[in-house]
Amino acid sequence: MPKTGMAPVRRRAFVEAAIRSIHDRGFVDLTTGDVAREAGLSQGLVHHYFGSKGALIIATMRHLLIEFGAGIRERLREAKTPRERLSAIMDGSFCDEQLQPEVISAWLTFYVQALTEPEVRRLLLIYQRRLISNLRHEYRQLPTRETAEIAAESTAAMIDGLWLRRVLGDTEPHGESAMAIMEAHIDSQLEAR
Amino acid sequence: MPKTGMAPVRRRAFVEAAIRSIHDRGFVDLTTGDVAREAGLSQGLVHHYFGSKGALIIATMRHLLIEFGAGIRERLREAKTPRERLSAIMDGSFCDEQLQPEVISAWLTFYVQALTEPEVRRLLLIYQRRLISNLRHEYRQLPTRETAEIAAESTAAMIDGLWLRRVLGDTEPHGESAMAIMEAHIDSQLEAR
DNA sequence: TTATATTGGTTGGTTGACCAATCAACAAAA
């Protein structure tokens, strides 16, 4: 069984197990044993590959950011006009992968951790700034820098808000209604004056 | 020192200490000892008044909901027109008390807990439904039930989103810019057709 | 080819710290 080059495989297995564990056991009561059991691996391996529980969490957060960023970037590549690129960002934000309950739970946990863990905060700020920056750029056709900035801010807020509301909604999270609301908002921002 | 009728005083002291403790120690590492020290009282009293750590958390969540609801209701009482009532809801959502870092931290924790704790989820759903219901009612002048519903949903999402973005924002959270964005959004919803 | 060393990967028990909850004892007010 022990072949060389297990490190990336194991790290990924633990990260994915961590996301699932956070979802069904909750972050507060999460133990390295839970994650190991979920991954079907020994508890000691967690420390072998990550050094500490905290490092596993950071790696998990980074994984989420990378996946999310990649999804957006991929969609942006196929979009030609600014309007299409705005839709691409919406699509990347409300696609099925991002709306998986496990992923939502992990993201929310991420936000809470950012309140006390500087490294998590740093990562999350990068994500926020990049999103705003993308949006501002696609809204550049608006008359003033001011209106573009407000359009970007409000659009970003609405993304996060719709996402947050779906965390608890009785309705299982399907992205279509969220997308419709977002598209309408974008249009109204672009129409204005 | 021990006088009769301490129960409500102590309960409130612990709840407020819990909010502060959640903010500066983080919810994950929160101990009843932390809260007791923050309140300047003995650790054993926590269990005397709440029975368990979990019950203290529930009481704290309930406290947040009551304070928030009271703030909104008070402002609604002074508002005459639907447009004024919409502004009243915004004002209640972005007032100084709600933007205190300690309060924001506690609310966010609340959301995470809702993922795994049914009672917290129940409380949070009540708040969400009431907010949407209020908004829908004030948007009733819109042509169709459909447009009012969408206006309510998007407004609620934007409130939550702006609030969530302020959780981490480099900029210290001052509500004025959020209010300006919200007012603009409400106007554009009401103007539309 | 066979024996041996080395490396990468893995396990599960142990340890030391910490915490929620309990409780026995005490102090002040009624």
Next chain:
DNA sequence: TTTTGTTGATTGGTCAACCAACCAATATAA
């Protein structure tokens, strides 16, 4: 004296981190 409020030590349990030993594969030497 009784009731109400309060304390701080104790207990039982849990967890992160550590570690000693093991296993399988490859590389090297005889």
